[in-house]
Amino acid sequence: MGISDRKEREKEELKATILKAAHDLFLEKGVDKTSIRNIADKIEYSPGIIYHYFKDKSEIFHALHQQGFSMMNDRMVPLFSVSDPMERLKAMGRNYVDFALQNPGMYDLMFIKVTPMDHIQDEGIEKWKEGSQTFNGLRTTIADCIKAGYFKDQEVEPLAYMVWSTVHGLASLKIRNRCEVVNPDYQNTIVEQGLECMYDMIDPS
Amino acid sequence: MGISDRKEREKEELKATILKAAHDLFLEKGVDKTSIRNIADKIEYSPGIIYHYFKDKSEIFHALHQQGFSMMNDRMVPLFSVSDPMERLKAMGRNYVDFALQNPGMYDLMFIKVTPMDHIQDEGIEKWKEGSQTFNGLRTTIADCIKAGYFKDQEVEPLAYMVWSTVHGLASLKIRNRCEVVNPDYQNTIVEQGLECMYDMIDPS
DNA sequence: TTGATTTATTGAACACTGTTTAATTATATT
DNA sequence: AATATAATTAAACAGTGTTCAATAAATCAA
Structure with a gap:
């Protein structure tokens, strides 16, 4: 054999x-x-x-799509050693944005392009496993934050989605060249500063 | 003649x-x-x-791109009659997200697709006028908020970019089908709830 | 009204795309 | 060595954006 x-x-x-x-x-x-x-x-x-x-081109993209999530997960896993949940949440946010700006092609495929999600739905891949895993890390961290006294009167799920939306927005507007409307003095640092700004909103010190 | x-x-x-x-x-x-x-x-x-x-296909897309911004501006202008800046900011956010979900094709072209921005850069259309106009409405409103005592110790530009990023993220993750990782019980309302959640962050009552 | 000139429109071609399939080559089995 | 199986190819199909010489239509000058 x-x-x-x-x-x-x-x-x-x-x-x-x-x-x-x-x-x-x-x-x-x-x-x-x-x-x-x-x-x-x-x-x-x-x-x-x-x-x-x-099978077709979209299956190639889907395979790379999965590779991308495994790359991102590899970068997220170490952060779970950060015990303070708010610090961990902030670290995850920075990690997410850095990943996006360092791997714009991958990020594109993972979170912007239509194709790989089409494939997931067509093939009846009922649960988008890689994505769920990553999102679950965020969910857990936010739940930990709430337990630690942050985010009074907030629900986990909408909060997690909002935080994800913010970091996705910061990165994707940059990647897709929509930052030209931003004041030129801020152009180069706007994603970083936007992130800091989010930190101040979720953790007013 | x-x-x-x-x-x-x-x-x-x-x-x-x-x-x-x-x-x-x-x-x-x-x-x-x-x-x-x-x-x-x-x-x-x-x-x-x-x-x-x-000239080419991308010029057609650029023309529609501009139409989209004029549609969005038409919806934003009336909001400037809302005198309380925080209320106006919230109304702008809802308006933005509603526009995106009601006109996903247009929104796609305006804020997600690469093509129209490529065209703007290739043609040397130095200042992306339509986009700048819309962003300036947000900038002004946030400056008004700061004057009214909100957002202590924050700068206008990063704050505006962060708010934009959040609403863009909320809408675009939905449009590009990335919400499947969200708990099914929340699927239908997650964008709305995410927006409410942002309201609570920027205006803790 | 006729003939010349300019303008609008077409149809065919080019080089590219993803995908399928019959034919070919290479490998493995008997 | 002959046969069966698998791997690989070349060619074709229908589609894409784009260009351009040829045609049709409209305008102008006589």
């Missing part, structure tokens, strides 16, 4: 090669401008081969 | 017809799935004609 094992392994290898090429290409040129033929050229195979490893 | 006037008028008419067709089509099918040929079919002209009225 060693042969079929090796074949299985080789299949996985080519699949990984395709994913890596796709990843590199769309970090370099953007998701929209990366074509199947571009990927095929990069790995020096014919375009058709890709359809033996992925 | 009446003839050239009429020709000018007819040219404007066809240009408006193209824009209307484009507008209808992309509200119906989405921006990405609306092609030049679709628009040409709808107005019963050949595809080539569109390039006599618009």
Whole structure:
């Protein structure tokens, strides 16, 4: 049975090669401008081969989408060693924004692009597991904050969604070039300052 | 000179017809799935004609982009009759989110899609006028809030960007289907509740 | 009204896209 | 070595944005 094992392994290898090429290409040129033929050229195979490893283009994007969440989770996990929940919440916020600005292509796919969510719904992937996991980290931290006496009279779920919305807004408006309306003196630091501003709102000292 | 006037008028008419067709089509099918040929079919002209009225596809999107801002401004202007600045700020927030959820296609083009901003930068349209105007309304209102004693020790610009980010986040995560991670009991009302939650943060009563 | 000129419009072409499929090559099994 | 299975390709299809020479229509000058 060693042969079929090796074949299985080789299949996985080519699949990984395709994913890596796709990843590199769309970090370099953007998701929209990366074509199947571009990927095929990069790995020096014919375009058709890709359809033996992925159902369609959106399945490739979905795979990268998952990789992105695993990257983000890897960065979030260490923060759970921060015992003060408010400090942890702030650290998560900064971490989120930093991730977005350092990996705009990935962030785009994870939180802005339509495609990967379409795929999730089409395939009936009922629970968007990676996303739920990340959101749950936020939910838990906010629940901890409430237990610690912060956010009087607030519910966890709307609060978590609002905090997420704020950091997503800060990052995505920047990524999608909507910050031109901001006073030029603030352009370079506006995301950072906006984040600090959120800190002051959720934790008036 | 009446003839050239009429020709000018007819040219404007066809240009408006193209824009209307484009507008209808992309509200119906989405921006990405609306092609030049679709628009040409709808107005019963050949595809080539569109390039006599618009430089390229992104110029059409930019024109609709501007229409969107004029729609939004029309909804914002009346709010300046609200004299209490905090009440006005809250009303602007609700108005913004409502606009986004009622016109997701337009909102997409105005604040999420890459294309129209690309065009603005390529063409050297130095000051994104429509956007600046809308943002300035927010800036003014927040400055009024500070004068009225709200937001102690905060700067206008970061605060305005943060508030904008929050409402943009609330709306865009919903529009781009990222709310599936939210507890199903809250799904339908999460944007509304998130907004209320923001109200409590900026105006702790 | 005719002929010349300008303008509006078309249709075909180009290079690209995602995707499918029959044919081909390579590998594994008997 | 012959057969069966799997991997890979090349070609095709229908679509995309865009350009451009050819045509049709409208205007101008005589």
